[in-house]
Amino acid sequence: MTTPSSEKSDLAIDVSGARYVYPTGNVVALGGVDLQVEHGEILGIIGQNGSGKTTLTKLFNGLLKPTGGKVVINGVDTDGHTVQQMAAHVGYVFQNPNHQLFARTVQAELEFGPRNIGVPEEEITERVAEAVEFFGLAGVIEEHPYRVSFPIRKLVGIASIVTMRPSILIFDEPSTGQDHQTTKIINDLMRGLREKGTTVVCVSHDMPLLADVVERVVVMKDTQIIADAAPRDVFADKELMARTNLQAPQATDIALQTVVPLGGPTALTPGELADDLVSRLSKASTSQPTR
């Protein structure tokens, strides 16, 4: 029987009443937010620019300290720890890889993070090899990061944080400027991370990306969280989507107007909708997935 306090420290992210006001004066960037995320969850955060979503994620890794309330990550209170100290727990993949990459080779880039947080050399080599394999970077490992194409650079940026093996990994708009191919790699990565028990937080405008991968969506508007539910429930809420000027994936829109009134699922992907339709329309009901 766990006592409440040890239950609390099992949370990956524990935000209570967090507020953030800019030091220059009176701009409230975050107005009292509560959020609890357990280890291994994949969480999506959506909202327009200015809704507070970026501020919130910066509170997670200590880049910003809350001006009110508390943020506890992996049991560690961010207030009282430096960003470098939090880096042992939280990895933050910035939207623009150009803001992170500086080394002479992709290899050095992948080694930078783990070395900073004190990972022993042999283990660094192992982690780098694993990342190279997963992201398919073998061909560019000796290249200068700025000599490779932008989509590959984005993957290098992500890989350089993955080698730090943080318990929590935050992605800021991972699919911006990416084509379909690299978006799929990122999808697979997020799922793979979750399987290893990493908590994933993904801030994104890319609804189809989120729909495919996350299990929980937090919607932000005007510095507050206005919804925190499963993707199906969030995307199905037409009023919520309209109010936040966001658009559900097309497959979800279609499902809402076709199979949902008949008791079908609020499909998040074309595959899911097709599966349901196939079972409805087939005379011989085989349950073979159509992915």
Next chain:
Amino acid sequence: MSMQASLPVSLIPGDSLIHRINPLVKIVWVVGYIILAFSTQNIIILYSMALFAFLLAPIAGVTKPLLKGALILVPIASSLLALQIIAPAVEKPWTPVAEIGALTIYGDGLYYGLVLLGRIVASLLIALVMVMTTHPSDLFTSLAKIKVPYTLNFMLAMTMQLIPVFQREVGIILSAQKSRGMKGSGFAAVLPSFVPVFVGAIERVQQLSISLESRGFGSDGVKTSFRQVRTRPSDWVLGILGAIILLGLAVFSITKGLWSLSALIMFPAALVTWIFIIAATVFGIIVFGALALAIFKK
């Protein structure tokens, strides 16, 4: 991603008499002020200049921002006066007027401290007033009128615009590297910060130059200007008057031996001592406070 484009000191919008003066005239006045200030050691002139500049502020409606911008004078004044009073930056012989412990207080020190301070105050105040009442675009349009090359003008304008941008970029990059555990001190911190800034700048320049080229930038031929700056008769008057007065006084100052009043003014010993104590204390508090902040912010 949006941000406010502001330098630490920038235009305070308004339509006062001062705002409407031609930017070139303002440049003449600022330059004239500086030349005169550094040509004289007459504290009456120096502080009259400072007062004059200060009185322009309410006319322009920039009093509060001016006072804010002038806050920097507090540490400057306190350190300058404190140091000068015990170690005047002039030729000996010095005139001791008192002693505090091992320190000797010199009357000349106060005078020259006031001279140095006066120069800074006068120049700073006039510069602040002028910057706060001039839209940068008007400044550049005026420069173009006096045949400053278009490209140079453009580069200066762009630089102004880019300073806050690069401040922001450096901030982001430092955040990104700190998030990777980079310990932010010393030489090791420079490389991870420098390369991304450099790359960002190059990308920006590349895309900007194609964008500009696509709009026909840099073509030869007559260019017109959207921003119109009037040169009125009053501008000519102010400009010429300013040049004559300020430069004239400067010339007289130099030929008449800097017009120093140090021989005429004898400060009472108590005054000098008290000023020293106050200045040293203020300066000490500032230094201590800064150190404490640096240590405790960790």
Next chain:
Amino acid sequence: MPDPVITFDNVTYSYAAAEETALEGISLEINAGEYVAILGLNGAGKTTLGLCVNGVIPTMLGGELEGTVTVDGLNVADYPVREMAKIVGMVFDNPEFQMSQLSAGEEVALGLENAGVPYEDMKRIIPETLALVGLAGFEDRSPLGLSGGQQQRLAIAAVLAMNPKILIMDEPTSNLDPIGKQEVFDMAAKLNREKGMTVIVIEHEVEVMAKYADRVIVLDAGKVVMNGTPQEIFGQVEALAELKLRVPESAAVASLLKAHKLWNSPIPITTEPAVAAINDLLGAKS
């Protein structure tokens, strides 16, 4: 009736000091008033294609250009970019990187100033153009203080001021939030429908393109591999999948059903026809 305003005649191009060709044997025509979407993976040559239309290639960037690009009857290679700027306006993917002036009014004025347009005309054109993109009264605002969507609309205004016939937008929304994206796409549609401008949009947002485009051109490794109406192109789901490109989700659903022999009508590329067709099927079932 087809009235080609842009013609590529067997165009092959390589950037200076590059080993591979960026464009190979491109031949296509774009008619006046068309809304054309250009799709393809990063590196397929989309941006290069755009830069060939406004003359930055070859005039500014050099390199080796074979074949001819004709825009509004002019051979692009024979004219300075500033002349082409009067016919072709181009907007790029990073709104902030296109800003160089201290106020929005001056940003819009830049092209006009360089073309020597008299002040009297500028006084009229600039407010009109800002109003056209929904930024009326923004003349004195600093471009850096605007939102991404506003900046991008300002960039559009800056090229519109020269009243071009053709507007090329190279991934204009990739750095914008959903509201910003919407503003820009609405703007492009408005310019195309109300002003009859030829609009070329290079994008990845296939669902929006399915809705607005008259024509879709797909590039792969520097070659044109598909060129047709949205219905023709987005209906070819397997072919696009092989090119590793996104398809509108409505088309993906239909295609999956087709594989199960459950779909006999044309592949829908937008929401409404998909919903209608599916409800028909469901209705027929019951």
